[in-house]
Amino acid sequence: MTDAPDGNRAPGTGPAPGAATRVLVLNCGSSSVKYQLLDMADDSRLAAGLVERIGEDASRLVHTPAGGRRRERTVAVPDHESALKALSAELAADGHGLDSPRLAAVGHRVVHGGLRFTEPTVVDDGVLAEIERLVPVAPLHNPANITGIRTARALNPRLPQIAVFDTAFHTTMPEHAARYAIDVATADAHRVRRYGFHGTSHAYVSRRTAELLGKRPQEVNVIVLHLGNGASASAVRGGRCVDTSMGLTPLEGLVMGTRSGDVDPAVVFHLVRVAGLSVDEVDTLLNQRSGLAGLCGDNDMREILRRVDEGDERAQLAFDVYVHRLKKYIGAYSAVLGTVDAVAFTAGVGENSAPVRAAAVDGLAGLGLAVDPGLNAERSDAPRLISPPDAPVTVAVVPTDEELEIAAQAYALVAHADG
The missing domain is CATH 3.30.420.40 (ATPase, nucleotide binding domain)
Structure with a gap:
C-alpha cells in the first residue's frame, strides 16, 4: 500500500494555487457515474454531474458547470467507458478535460478496502487486484468502482488514480469493537468482521463538528x-x-x-x-x-x-x-x-x-x-x-x-x- 499523509486533514489546508490543483472525483455505481471537479487551491467546485441508466436504451447525462446553466440530455451510453468519455467531453467543453495540465488526480470512491487499505492509495495493478479480491464482501459496489478506475486509467494513463475507501476511517476501531463473536478461524478465513461504511462522511462531519465547537x-x-x-x-x-x-x-x-x-x-x-x-x-x-x-x-x-x-x-x-x-x-x-x-x-x-x-x-x-x-x-x-x-x-x-x-x-x- 502506498504511504500517505494523514487522510483526514481539513480540506483547504495544504493546497496552494498552482498548475495542478484540481481533482476529479468519480463515484461509479452499477448503472451510474456521479462526478465533481474541485480545485483544491480554494476548495471550489468547477463542475458536477451525473450519467445514469448506463446500458439502457436512453441514458441520461446531467452536467452543471460552476456559474453556468445546467445541461441535460439523453445520450447513448452502453457501458462505463462510454459514460466517462461523455462526462470528459462535457468537462472539456468547459475547458476542464482529462488532459488538462491543471488536473492533479482522479479520486475514486471505493466502497470496500478491507483491512489493508487504511488510507488513500495510488492505484497500480497490485492495488487493483486487491480491490478485486474484496469483491465477495462488496459484490454490489466494488465491481463498479473497479470499472471506473480501469476506464479512467485507460483514458489518461499518466494521471494518478487515487482510491479513497469508505471503510478506511473505521479501521481504527479496536478489535473488540470490530470482531463478531463467532469462531475466529472461520471469521479470519472468510474476512468476517465489522468494517463500517460512509467513512468519508463520518471523517468529514466529525472534523467539521470539532471546528464548530x-x-x-x-x-x-x-x-x-x-x-x-x-x-x-x-x-x-x-x-x-x-x-x-x-x-x-x-x-x-x-x-x-x-x-x-x-x-x-x-x-x-x-x-x-x-x-x-x-x-x-x-x-x-x-x-x-x-x-x-x-x-x-x-x-x-x-x-x-x-x-x-x-x-x-x-x-x-x-x-x-x-x-x-x-x-x-x-x-x-x-x-x-x-x-x-x-x-x-x-x-x-x-x-x-x-x-x-x-x-x-x-x-x-x-x-x-x-x-x-x-x-x-x-x-x-x-x-x-x-x-x-x-x-x-x-x-x-x-x-x-x-x-x-x-x-x-x-x-x-x-x-x-x-x-
Whole structure:
C-alpha cells in the first residue's frame, strides 16, 4: 500500500494555487457515474454531474458547470467507458478535460478496502487486484468502482488514480469493537468482521463538528448520525472511529430506506426453512424490501411524515421504529465514548428533517441531549448548532461533503508525493 499523509486533514489546508490543483472525483455505481471537479487551491467546485441508466436504451447525462446553466440530455451510453468519455467531453467543453495540465488526480470512491487499505492509495495493478479480491464482501459496489478506475486509467494513463475507501476511517476501531463473536478461524478465513461504511462522511462531519465547537478533532468525542437512504452511526473519540453501526456489509445497524438494519441472524434461517425463501430471496428482502419501505411502503422520510400528519398508522409505526433504533445507538455510543461532546446529524434526512432530529433526542435529557425548537426548525445549508446554549452536549447539523473529502484526501496524497 502506498504511504500517505494523514487522510483526514481539513480540506483547504495544504493546497496552494498552482498548475495542478484540481481533482476529479468519480463515484461509479452499477448503472451510474456521479462526478465533481474541485480545485483544491480554494476548495471550489468547477463542475458536477451525473450519467445514469448506463446500458439502457436512453441514458441520461446531467452536467452543471460552476456559474453556468445546467445541461441535460439523453445520450447513448452502453457501458462505463462510454459514460466517462461523455462526462470528459462535457468537462472539456468547459475547458476542464482529462488532459488538462491543471488536473492533479482522479479520486475514486471505493466502497470496500478491507483491512489493508487504511488510507488513500495510488492505484497500480497490485492495488487493483486487491480491490478485486474484496469483491465477495462488496459484490454490489466494488465491481463498479473497479470499472471506473480501469476506464479512467485507460483514458489518461499518466494521471494518478487515487482510491479513497469508505471503510478506511473505521479501521481504527479496536478489535473488540470490530470482531463478531463467532469462531475466529472461520471469521479470519472468510474476512468476517465489522468494517463500517460512509467513512468519508463520518471523517468529514466529525472534523467539521470539532471546528464548530472551536476545538481540534483530537479534543472532542462525537457521535455522527449519517441519515440518508442508507444510514449509519459512528462513535468518534479524538478524531478516531472507535465503533460504527454498519458491519461486514452496509446492511447492519440503523433502519434505512430499504435495508432492515439489525435483525436476529436466525431470521434468515427461519425464512429459508419455514417460508421457503432462497438465500438470494432473503438477501433481496433485507436489502431492498425492508427498512422504511418494508414497514410502510415508502422510503422517503418527507412522504412518511406527511402520512404521519394525516394519521396513517403504518407510517407512524415506521417512524417510531426508525427513531427507536436511532435512540438505541445514541445511548450505546454514549456508553462507548464515556463522555460525549456533540451529536452531529448529517446526510439527506439528518440535514433536512427537523422532526427526526427532535424525536431522536426526545427523552434523552439524562444523557445531556436536547434541541432548541426554534434553532432546530431553521433551514440552512451551513453547519449549525441546534441545542440550547446551556446544553451539556452539543447537538449539531453538519452538511456532509463526501466529494470534497475524497478530493482533499486524493490531493494530499499526490501533493505529498510531489513534495
